[in-house]
Amino acid sequence: MQSFIKRYSxxxxxxxxxxxxxDSVTGLMARMHMDVTFGVVIRMIVMAIxxxxxxxxxxxxxxxxxxxxxxxxxVILALVSVISLIINYKTKKVFIVSEEVQALAKSLYYxxxxxxxxxxxxxxxxxxxVNRYFPKVIFIAGNIISIIMIIAHFTHTGFSSYSYxxxxxxxxxxxxxxxxxxxSIMFPxxxxxxLKKVNSWSKWYYWISVVIALYSAxxxxxxxxxxxxxxxxxxxxxxxxxxxxxxxxxKKLQSGMILLLILTFVGVGVSYxxxxxxxxxxxxxxxxxxxxxxxxxxxxxxxxRYVKTNKFVSYIFSGRTIYFEDAxxxxxxxxxxxxxxxxxxxxxxxxxxxxxxxxxxxxDIFFQFxxxxxxxxxxxxxxxxxxxxxLFFSRFKHMWSYKWSMLVASVCLxxxxxxxxxxxxxxxxxxxxxxxxxxxxxxxxxxxxxxNEDPISIDVES
Numbered sequence: 001m002q003s004f005i006k007r008y009s010x011x012x013x014x015x016x017x018x019x020x021x022x023d024s025v026t027g028l029m030a031r032m033h034m035d036v037t038f039g040v041v042i043r044m045i046v047m048a049i050x051x052x053x054x055x056x057x058x059x060x061x062x063x064x065x066x067x068x069x070x071x072x073x074x075v076i077l078a079l080v081s082v083i084s085l086i087i088n089y090k091t092k093k094v095f096i097v098s099e100e101v102q103a104l105a106k107s108l109y110y111x112x113x114x115x116x117x118x119x120x121x122x123x124x125x126x127x128x129x130v131n132r133y134f135p136k137v138i139f140i141a142g143n144i145i146s147i148i149m150i151i152a153h154f155t156h157t158g159f160s161s162y163s164y165x166x167x168x169x170x171x172x173x174x175x176x177x178x179x180x181x182x183x184s185i186m187f188p189x190x191x192x193x194x195l196k197k198v199n200s201w202s203k204w205y206y207w208i209s210v211v212i213a214l215y216s217a218x219x220x221x222x223x224x225x226x227x228x229x230x231x232x233x234x235x236x237x238x239x240x241x242x243x244x245x246x247x248x249x250x251k252k253l254q255s256g257m258i259l260l261l262i263l264t265f266v267g268v269g270v271s272y273x274x275x276x277x278x279x280x281x282x283x284x285x286x287x288x289x290x291x292x293x294x295x296x297x298x299x300x301x302x303x304x305r306y307v308k309t310n311k312f313v314s315y316i317f318s319g320r321t322i323y324f325e326d327a328x329x330x331x332x333x334x335x336x337x338x339x340x341x342x343x344x345x346x347x348x349x350x351x352x353x354x355x356x357x358x359x360x361x362x363x364d365i366f367f368q369f370x371x372x373x374x375x376x377x378x379x380x381x382x383x384x385x386x387x388x389x390x391l392f393f394s395r396f397k398h399m400w401s402y403k404w405s406m407l408v409a410s411v412c413l414x415x416x417x418x419x420x421x422x423x424x425x426x427x428x429x430x431x432x433x434x435x436x437x438x439x440x441x442x443x444x445x446x447x448x449x450x451x452n453e454d455p456i457s458i459d460v461e462s
Contacts, residue, residue: 001056008053009120013133015046016436019182020144023429027159027174040102043428047109050116057119070115073379077111080341080373087337088344094352096345103345107368109428110435111380117439125443131461134440138433139193142186142213148172149216161221161276168221168276176220177359178423182430183217184228185414189437191236192406195257196460207260214268221276224421228413232406233265239405320422323358327367342370359422381425384442385415391445395454403459407441414438
């Protein structure tokens with residue numbers, strides 16, 4: 001059993017690196033009008049094995065208190081989920097079993113994989129194996145995404161991020177929002193890895209990967225990825241300046257890193273007007289413009305509501321407030337049982353073609369699981385956020401190493417993107433990056449609290 005724990009923990013690290021391959025294959029299958037459940041099936045199989053991994057790990061470690069709490073949580077979550085399915089089966093006029101079950105399975109991916117990765121790090125830390133895999137696997141995954149994006153761009157074989165505007169590129173990845181989300185979450189970790197590796201001028205080539213990743217992210221054309229780039233680089237500049245004055249080492253090299261980061265930041269700003277994201281701040285006018293080109297004289301009621309929405313709000317949420325209004329209306333008319341345990345997939349839609357998520361994770365979670373269900377569902381994230389906030393402010397002056405500053409940036413982006421673009425918590429293709437980084441931060445935080453010193457040995461290997 002111990003060998004299974006060890007090997008599966010290593011597999012979980014490698015599994016992160018192959019995520020872009022799964023997503024690009026799924027995207028290409030969609031382009032060829034083939035079954036697009038390839039990635040979902042693989043991830044669901046891994047999730048099922050991970051559930052067994054958690055149980056075996058708890059039994060072998062004999063931590064009765066921890067085991068009772070974790071197993072108890074999953075039992076309660078499973079019970080709430082079953083109750084929700086039963087209530088919606090009896091209540092909803094249109095209940096599509098496959099959609100409801102698939103939506104629930106995707107939702108359960110985050111809590112199972114968060115605990116799994118936490119235990120994997122706990123296992124791999126014993127012989128410092130974790131240093132050989134994390135964040136290296138994130139860096140590798142980021143490079144694979146960049147390569148796919150560049151190839152798709154120059155061969156003109158990629159998808160358009162906004163097909164109705166013909167703006168942006170999502171390479172061979174099917175969903176631009178999901179691509180934007182996991183690129184955003186990964187970028188600070190790529191920065192951390194590159195900054196630690198460029199510890200001498202002979203290793204400048206690591207920064208090429210960062211520049212290519214920047215270019216690929218800007219190709220997407222979403223504001224989420226653009227904001228993530230600015231935030232990641234901004235925090236990295238602050239961290240580099242702090243280290244320049246606090247740490248020893250070559251001041252010349254540290255000053256060079258600050259200059260490199262600033263030049264990269266400025267370069268992003270200079271390139272902004274040429275990127276698709278610069279055009280999305282006039283979405284209302286663009287919609288009217290492209291509708292007229294298409295020969296449509298009138299807008300639908302949904303489009304009219306979008307055009308009339310506050311310009312700033314519509315720009316930030318890209319029309320999701322319209323779907324929020326519809327979902328909130330369904331919730332107000334829902335039964336008390338549905339309000340408590342949720343309305344399931346896409347709320348109480350009356351027509352399968354009109355089933356639509358809000359695409360703001362916290363909102364979708366609330367409507368899917370209800371008042372009680374969403375609290376239970378979000379407990380691991382709430383706990384994680386509280387623990388990390390306490391550590392951040394209690395050890396504030398120590399939070400400006402590349403490792404901690406980039407971990408904080410990545411986790412913040414994960415929580416923020418869940419609201420801004422959605423497709424983070426309930427999208428397995430994105431949540432695996434988010435929960436693995438969150439689990440890594442949590443485990444480091446645990447060691448920090450227990451030993452009252454920064455676990456600096458857990459870092460990028462030189």
